[in-house]
Amino acid sequence: MAAIWLAAALGASWWLLSTLFERHVNDTYVRQLEHQFTSLTAALDWSPDGRLLLTRAPADPRYEFPYSGAYWQARAPGALLRSRSLWDTEMPEKAAHKVAGTPAEVRQGPNQQSLLVVSRSIVLASSDTPVSVSVALDRTELRAARRAFNTMLGWSLGALGMGLMLAVAAQVRFGLAPLKRLRQALGAMQARRESRLGGNWPTEVEPLISQINTLLDHNAQALERSRQQAADLAHAVKTPLAVLANEASSLPSPAADAVSRQVDAMRRQVDRHLARARAAGAAAARGQRIEAGPAVRELTRALTRLHGARQLDIGVESEGHFAGDRQDLVEMLGNLLDNACQWARSQVRIHLREDTAAALLEVLVEDDGPGMPPEARELATTRFGRLDEAAAGSGLGLAIVTEIAAMYEGSLELGNSALGGLAAHLRLPAGMA
Structure with a gap:
């Protein structure tokens, strides 16, 4: 929009200045012609025998050179005087058009010249016979001056427009920079790296930041x-x-x-x-980033005691971080591990790996139990989807894991384990270090 308005304003300025310059040059030429006309009429007179005379030659030497672009002519009934520059032609009588705001006309002259002409009929003191006097100048210099001025004006206004556009671009870039920061800050919140909009903000944006933080707190x-x-x-x-x-x-x-x-x-x-x-704690856990290892080790110790009579071998490889609430991580891992321990014959393995490039925490829980057929896996992740009604539990374990993972835009996939049983592959956001 700024570019459109600048182009329109500079275009209008170019037209206005060009028009004013043309009028100024035309007025200058017309004043020169008026001066020449006055000088010429002062030198005209009638002789005693009734002939039209020029008592003194005009001062402008161009009147002496053929087709020089400066012409004069005086015509009366039965008498004609003209400048040598007209050579064997006469001053054209037909006007192409009037020059607005002046008494001058534009006429076609010798050698296809475009002439600016001032013409009047006067009566000399020595006779009542009217004399038509015309003086003219070639408009070639006028048009050349106008073209040169328009060219210089166009380049000047173009440079001015570029400068103004750079200024507008700088103003937009620096003026709207806080909104770009705000978008980045909101993106950080969405990625769960921040819980509030902090930092220093310009006065114009500070009320918006305050309102957003108030809304987040509420x-x-x-x-x-x-x-x-x-x-x-x-x-x-x-x-x-x-x-x-x-x-x-x-x-x-x-x-x-x-x-x-x-x-x-x-x-x-x-x-x-x-x-x-x-x-629901997932939405409130924005900005948190916790180590997953301690939570896993705490769960394995508890499950080892809980299933002590079965002497399960629970292997742990835990390195990584989770971008969320610790209780939610414990809830998900606890359900996966408890499910694996319930069905395992002797071994349970949990592997945690952080993918720093994708900012993901990948969790793999495996057991050597009977496993699960592919057609039953979808049922196992739905609420109350119990494959064995005789087993303990409410049928919510894997469904809870799926629901909490979805709250964090994560996922749970069930597959076959290398140990022979079920493998639960959980993907969660790891956040940025």
Whole structure:
């Protein structure tokens, strides 16, 4: 838009200045012709025998050279005087057009010259016979001067336009630089490298930054309140469910089974909402970057004690970072490891590797258990998708991992393990160092 407005303004300026210059040159030429006309009429007179005379020659020497571009002529009935420069021609009578704002006309002259002509009819003091007097100048010099001026004006305005465009570009670049910084800062937040917009900002952008930070704080507080309320409600329901489960054992067998099934269904719902409350931490964990190794080692120690009677061999290779909430990482890895330990015969392996180029944390959990057929893997990652109803658990483990990973724009893939069992490949953001 700045380029369009500058082009229009400079174009209008070029036209205006060119027009003013042309008028100025025309006025200068016309004043020169008026001076020549006055000098010529002062030198005209009638002789006693009725002939038109020129009492003194004009001072301009161009009138003496044929087709020089300067001409004069005086015509009366039966009398004609003209400059030597007209040679064997006469002053043209037909005007091509008038010159606006002046008494001059443009006429076609000798040798196809374009003449600027001032012509009037006068009456000399010695006779009442009218005399038509004309003086003319070739417009070649005028047009050459105008072309030279337009060329110089065009280059000057072009240079001015380029300078102004560079100034506008610099103004836009430096003036809008804070918005580019803001976009980069928002990108960093989206990549979970920052949790707020910090740093120094220009006065014009500072109110926007303050409002965005206020909104982020408000959302974080609202999210934390929602998580806490969901967790409190779920935990509050667990106690009545435990009482109902105990009381069901004293009921007759059909009624006890029905109550137990309903209690189990309610427990699943409680576990589901607790998982959702924990998974919501992904949105609130922007800007965090934690080491994954300590969390893995803490989980393996706990699971080794939990499954101590089976004497499982749990191997760990853990190096890398996770861009998110530590509790969410523990929740995901805990479900994967617990699932692997439940089905493993003797070995469980967990490998953590950080891909710094892609900023990803890759987690591979394997076991030597019976594995899982390909058609059952999708069911295993859905809520309450239990392949073995006799096994312990609510059927939420892999579904919780999938849901939390999706909150971080990660993924979970199930495949075959080199150990013979199931391999769970989890990809999570590692953030920037």
